[in-house]
Amino acid sequence: MTEPRFSARRRDDARAGDKRERILRAAVKVFARKGFYASRVSEIAKAAGVADGTIYLYFKSKDELLTSLFEDRITRLLEVLHREVEAVPSGPGRVRRVVELQLGLLEGERDLAEVITVNLRQSTRLLKQYATKRFTEYLDLMASVIADAQHAGELRADVSPRIVARAIFGALDGIALTWALGNAEPGGLTRAGTQLADVLLQGLLPRPTAA
Amino acid sequence: MTEPRFSARRRDDARAGDKRERILRAAVKVFARKGFYASRVSEIAKAAGVADGTIYLYFKSKDELLTSLFEDRITRLLEVLHREVEAVPSGPGRVRRVVELQLGLLEGERDLAEVITVNLRQSTRLLKQYATKRFTEYLDLMASVIADAQHAGELRADVSPRIVARAIFGALDGIALTWALGNAEPGGLTRAGTQLADVLLQGLLPRPTAA
């Protein structure tokens, strides 16, 4: 309300934060359409409605813009996942929730889906240096969901939680990729998610007796 | 046996015709290490032991070099897959074979794994224009293996073969990616493949009675 008018400088949240967010949103759109390397900083600036130089007031470089984008969006995704996972009691239910949630979110944001699945791999350097942080966090979440359920006897224990986590991530990624590159039909991701979860869960059930 | 007769430095003459192959091999190595965009044509030339211009005698552009790389390697992979799949009679056996085969092949060629999993996504254009051809062929193969087995009552029929195919591709891709980006421990891929196949196959079995 009191919104200091001219103290412009600080208050990274109101106007300034607004501009930062506008740039990020523009970046998602542009990166999604053309890929990181083929995207021009000036295009992003134009899409965001700011001057080229302005981008450098908020991000150190084009690289850091992509990095920040992941950081920002994946952090959000992780928060949602954490929250949702805790709200579900059973192990199998959690796995299903993660799968459906993730694809559901992406379905709502096709551009983001494309950036994450496609652009995450634009540079090996990015992947190796940055991605490890958040990406590992993501895999850890998934793996611990699996491991917990294994300990509880809800899921078969003869497979590595990490390998399963990677496979699930990959499966989701692959489905999102083909969906984003294809016609991206509405509901497609959700349906695919349900079927994937069905298969995975049946596949991960403890084998009756193995006897 | 006595090989070079009249010449001294003719070392590479024997394979003069495979200059194209030498360039492709160098490209795999360089692309894998730095990604498509960060790779310099001159680096590839140097790695191949040819002059910069020589590359353009065999490939129209840097883009076409990457494209040709996929074309070449994936064609090979498809040939192997086709052959191997036909050699296995049972549906589930085929799925397992594909999974193990693919990861096994990649394990022997880490660089290629990295190029395929990472660089395939370097440019949306590449993916959209080129990949559709061979990639679709790949998905088709996988989907028809699934579908055939479903018709034979060997696999559950309540999931879409295409979706499963995409998920399997994604799972393999994800596993290969994390493996290539990680420590790439020997045997890692093979082990992961076995476990993935275990899970997938159990997940894809027709449900006992569904009762």
Next chain:
Amino acid sequence: MTEPRFSARRRDDARAGDKRERILRAAVKVFARKGFYASRVSEIAKAAGVADGTIYLYFKSKDELLTSLFEDRITRLLEVLHREVEAVPSGPGRVRRVVELQLGLLEGERDLAEVITVNLRQSTRLLKQYATKRFTEYLDLMASVIADAQHAGELRADVSPRIVARAIFGALDGIALTWALGNAEPGGLTRAGTQLADVLLQGLLPRPTAA
């Protein structure tokens, strides 16, 4: 009057807008000295006192730089010619005026003379695509001066105005060429122009009676 207020090194700010003109002038100089193809964009940039990239803010390509140069300079020449021609009442007077004017202008700008006479022919493409526009305009002006005078009975009517126009252009061009390539002695062009006009006008007079 007091011009620059707050800045010190603003020496070029007064003419910041004429950066385009500075580049054009540098281009005339460099093209004249080395010809279009042998001229390097970087040389022009250096001669203009700007960075290489700056040139591309004003011109789409090196080709377009040459094209713009002609467009710009020849448009100016045409304006002068049109104005001057109209100021002279008699047909023969107009022909003489055009001849003297054109060579007089070039004499003041040796570089431009060289660019127009030499570089205009650097590329058949340029000539065929671009030159037709302005060049035709030039020939039209000349031809209509001739034709008008023919109708007025001031010049012999048994020669094609177009052919005469081409010949006059060529004669002027040839004289300018040899002058620019030679020692370019001062006054040389003017003197040549007078003599050329003398010969042409006598040659174009209606023949007494031919009787």
Next chain:
Amino acid sequence: MTEPRFSARRRDDARAGDKRERILRAAVKVFARKGFYASRVSEIAKAAGVADGTIYLYFKSKDELLTSLFEDRITRLLEVLHREVEAVPSGPGRVRRVVELQLGLLEGERDLAEVITVNLRQSTRLLKQYATKRFTEYLDLMASVIADAQHAGELRADVSPRIVARAIFGALDGIALTWALGNAEPGGLTRAGTQLADVLLQGLLPRPTAA
């Protein structure tokens, strides 16, 4: 008579000279179509039906190929001109002969016309270094025809033979240029030549009384 058969090497005239000529002819064609700089040595080789490298057995460089072309063709033209000029007794007749002859020759060889008029100016360097030789010879011939006629009282003496020579060369060049760049209608050059000669000769006649 003794014509050594297999001493292939020497005898620049038979086979070897043949190939040289074939290359020159191909060069005329290609240069005419695309201009010197835009022409590729490999194109010329292809047009001549020889390997790229072969060209370098006959010409030191691409530059020298153009140079040799002029040397060769203009030498021929000069020979014809000299011979023909001597065959005509009167001064005015000689001027007319030169004009008609030159355009007549070009009309038969449009490509050559284009090479001479357009490509002669491809590089200032070429013009300045080489052209001076033969070109001066050409202008000298023309100027001496004029001067002789002036001395004989056949042409007005108040104009510089050199300037007139340049103007005539230019007029011929201009006419050839527009003809070659235009539709190159058959007979066009000949007709233009006649008219040009008419105008020039009337313009160069000694003035009736001048008294």
Next chain:
DNA sequence: AATGAATGAGCGTTCATTCAT
């Protein structure tokens, strides 16, 4: 002599980044 695959110097152009305003 003839070939043509190979060479590599060289150039036009792009675009992330800077900085005077």
Next chain:
DNA sequence: GATGAATGAACGCTCATTCAT
């Protein structure tokens, strides 16, 4: 903070020329 004109390093590609055969 915001701007966008200017910068200039960097790179893909071309093509005249060479040289082993």
